Amino acid sequence: MVETSHDPYDHLHIFTSCCVPNALVMLYMSQDEDNRNCAYESIRDLIDSIRLLLPYTVYLQFLPVVLLELCKSLQRAAGYDDGLLYEICRHFLGVVVKDSKAMNIFHGGGDNRVMMIIALHDLFPFVAELASELTRGLVSSMESDFGPSRSEVKDFLAFLKPLKAAVVKNQVILPLSNCVFTCEDNLSNCIFTCEDNEIRFLYVIFDDLLTTLVMCLKAMEGLVIEKKENSGWDQYLVILKELHGISKLYQGGEEYFWRNLKDFKRSLCHLIVRYAKRGEDYKWILDQKDAIDFEARRHLVMLLFPMDEYDDIHEMFIDRSRLLTESFEYVANEEPERLRGELIMEFKDEEATGQGVLREWFFLLSQEIFNPKTGLFVACPNDPRRSFPNPSSNVDRLHLEYFRLAGRVIALALMNKIQVGIVFDRSFFLQLAGKNVSLEDIKDANPFLYSSCRQILDMDPSAVDALGLTFVWDINESGSIKVAELCPRGKDMIVNSSNRKAYVDLLIHHRFVASVAEKISHFARGFTDIIGGKKNLKMFFGSLALEDFDRILHGNESDICVVDWKAHTDRSPNILVLEEMTAKQRKALLFFWISMKYLPVEGFGGLTSRLYIYKSNESIDHLPSSHTCFYQILLPVYPSMAMMKNRLSFITQDHVGCSFGMS
Template identity: 25%
Template structure:
């Protein structure tokens, strides 16, 4: 199944959401099982998996946004989502929920993740499991008195959304090096920069390189590339050190020029993850 959508930015997020909605909803159910190929208008990126992964991630960020009235946060201080009881103010709300279900199914089937998580009763409903009074306690932390129950039930959410917290040791242990070694300055400085980042910047770096800010449930060893599992890769390239690092999301690879100083690598890496988007072509 092939999709061609506008590249999302601040001005066209609504258009990106609606265009994706129209294209996905006109597809036949059997087409949703086919290989997913996505092309952003105006971009050269070829979809070997990375473009579709980022499309699903960015689209989920939009469709789960409470701004659209379909979902709401379960509490002001907790960012799990539940269905908005007032969603019917949008006359098309049932069709949009159908669309959300298709996107979640496509994400699970194709091995990708979405940007968001739901309450545990929501997942149990999806799985056809009965909802108990204890489940409802998890929606409100003030009433919740069973941490063990949460740890047991939250795995259902991880199947769809992946792990939110990034384990740097796991990341290091499951990273491939190309044209460099663990003792290369580029490698040592890269990890030094990662360790200095807060969780948000680490997630943005991961999304810049892989197309998703979430880690698979099995950890970094289970990162997916164009043709199946592919480790995160640091590639030192022979390039002008005025250039920014370049990401290849279909191969989970970051190309880094041989910067002379740590501060320069840090600044260039930060600029790359905060001010650029798009796909390199191989």
């Protein structure tokens, strides 16, 4: 009796020595269609049986060899253009080599018997071949709607993974100048020997694709200006991200990458706004926020918010007179997933509901939270619009929970793209971004302290020694002054010309960081609840300038443009009275009309709908009404312009205009 081997490598040896791949491919290349179909089905069955029947660890080491042999046989028999079967085999080979456990096969792990049959170098031709296919697709996309296919890009990334891992493992970072070598033809025709260094090979791939993509971005510039779209651009960002990752493997590579893109900012920003999708990692771009414009930065940070499709809705019924306390009950301890779902808002004893009422609630609640009279935040003396956490907010035992509420509300307003007319102080914003606060950052929050510290730093050294200051600061706790040390034994340390910088830094840290750290931490927790993680929180604030955040959260800070208003309103001749209104009255009318006092940065063009004026069937004794959800105002047929002015001026009073909307 012949003993049967159960070692999979014995089977692998038998499989390869018997030239099974060659035999199947020869049958596949037959002129007889039945033979060809039989070979095709046999090869597919072979791949599926290995994938589905063999133990996982065996499959990972068996299938790459089988697929490699099949690909080589198909290349010899039919060339790269064979089509479907070759692409199927190549695709599955890419799937396997991308597997994290299979990666060991290609850089020193796994069974040595497999390493003798398949090596990292065996993947070079596939990487080069796919890179050439992408290059051809990119060139085509400059003149037509056909660009690199998603499947080609996916396979290219799969084959690159073990190659990049091998470069990283070598821990050799070469200058770009050491990596350059040329091929007489294109990449797919390059012949790479075992002596070729994968580091140099990878650079050729990188530089060829980057050069082609730069040509594409240049060609895009004019089309973007003309507002022409090309569906062949949809894989550009994916390829650029991969090239950026490769660039970091080379000394000076990342700088080289961004230097090539710097002249095509318009094209890059268009790609981001048009093709960047939620769930992808765009940190590689956000780390270079100056390389893109505000619109692109805004688009990317807004993608950080997860959009949960929650079956249930979160309904809120709130008394206007108890806006903050009842909103706290509905929002503070609710599961974040529900808050990220559909919110339904209704004020008690009012019929109106819908998105218009939700926008009104966000605006009124945000204004209430950040009102200095509430005690959570204080206004900056140099810029009263800006808010900073109140160091003395602990007079309310629930103040920290209200800071967490504030974080949730602001994050939800951002997620729902509602401008609430709030702006943060710079030091507050920087701490949310995880950045240090310097003297220049406190100029608006405490101009007196800023001026004093600046004088200490700038005065003559002998004058500093004469001040008699020590490393302490005064804390106001519920009306009483308490002296606190800035460092251990601070009361015994005299401020002099040598340590004055340290004194100023410690003073700023204690006054603007340590004193509000717990409050900002709770605000950040609330924001994190909605944006879905500390990493997203830090990336959101770290990727924006304060001015960017102002524009997203506050909205357009310019006076409302009457011309723009009319241009985006159907039947706009009926609102000629806008010119005669004050800026405050226009905001009040806009709030009555659409539940917004602050427009997006783009003005009326940034709204989700045009504005509408409709005739109301009510008598002329009635005031106008509105459907805020649908951006509609309803006007009775007033007999004169004077009467219309009178009625509109009445509803633009703050205590009236917020309660006449219908939905």
